[in-house]
Amino acid sequence: MADPAAARTSGRMTVPLAAFAAGAVVAVLLGVFGRVHDPTLSGTTDLGFRTVIEMKVVLTTVIGVLAVLQLLSALWLYGRLGGRPPSWLGTAHRVSGALALLLVVFVGYSCLWALGLEVGTLHTGEAVPLRAVVHGVLGCAVFGGVVVKLVAVRARRAPGWFLPVAGGLLLTLLLVVVLTSAGWYLAARGWPSHGGW
Numbered sequence: 001m002a003d004p005a006a007a008r009t010s011g012r013m014t015v016p017l018a019a020f021a022a023g024a025v026v027a028v029l030l031g032v033f034g035r036v037h038d039p040t041l042s043g044t045t046d047l048g049f050r051t052v053i054e055m056k057v058v059l060t061t062v063i064g065v066l067a068v069l070q071l072l073s074a075l076w077l078y079g080r081l082g083g084r085p086p087s088w089l090g091t092a093h094r095v096s097g098a099l100a101l102l103l104v105v106f107v108g109y110s111c112l113w114a115l116g117l118e119v120g121t122l123h124t125g126e127a128v129p130l131r132a133v134v135h136g137v138l139g140c141a142v143f144g145g146v147v148v149k150l151v152a153v154r155a156r157r158a159p160g161w162f163l164p165v166a167g168g169l170l171l172t173l174l175l176v177v178v179l180t181s182a183g184w185y186l187a188a189r190g191w192p193s194h195g196g197w
Contacts, residue, residue, distance in 0.1 A: 015158040019151035019166070027144030030108075034117025034140065044114045052114055054192035057182045059107050064178035066100035067171055074167060104142060104174070111139060135180035138173055145170035 041052060049055040073093040076085045117136045118128045145166070152158060152166035 012159050015155045016162045019148045023144030023148040026147050027141045030140040034112045037116050039116040041114050044110050056107050057185045059103050060178050060182035063103050066096050067174045131180050139177050142173045145173045
């Protein structure tokens with residue numbers, strides 16, 4: 001006779017497993033697109049910055065700040081920081097998360113469309129730096145992490161660990177992508193100049 005507790009556990013694991021599978025498919029498809037797409041600046045915008053790269057550095061820095069605010073507000077909402085959170089914090093958490101997602105999509109589009117997924121050597125014969133490879137691969141993984149996080153937020157029958165794990169995964173991916181792009185740029189070149197914005 002089948003164990004009812006085991007059946008409930010396996011049923012509850014269906015949501016996380018399906019979410020991780022869907023996230024992996026999204027990440028792989030974006031990676032494949034990034035490899036086969038012919039990179040071009042046509043179809044991108046610089047939002048008034050001197051270059052698309054400078055625009056991405058500024059927006060990626062904002063994404064990093066929003067990601068840290070997401071972590072802090074989530075910890076406060078779940079009672080991990082002590083004290084009672086203000087009534088507006090839940091709304092602020094959702095709004096800042098939506099803004100971060102919008103910026104991630106905008107910057108990710110700019111990266112994949114303008115640069116593609118660079119690995120191996122460039123058309124000039126120059127080797128792609130490891131930092132750029134890690135950034136590109138994990139940048140694609142961020143979108144898989146977004147899928148997993150969105151499923152975790154909406155799932156009613158998922159195990160209790162699923163939402164914090166999905167959020168932690170997305171936060172980690174975002175921070176590594178921010179550090180391997182805007183973090184590297186700021187350390188090497190400083191803050192972008194005011195060329196037109």
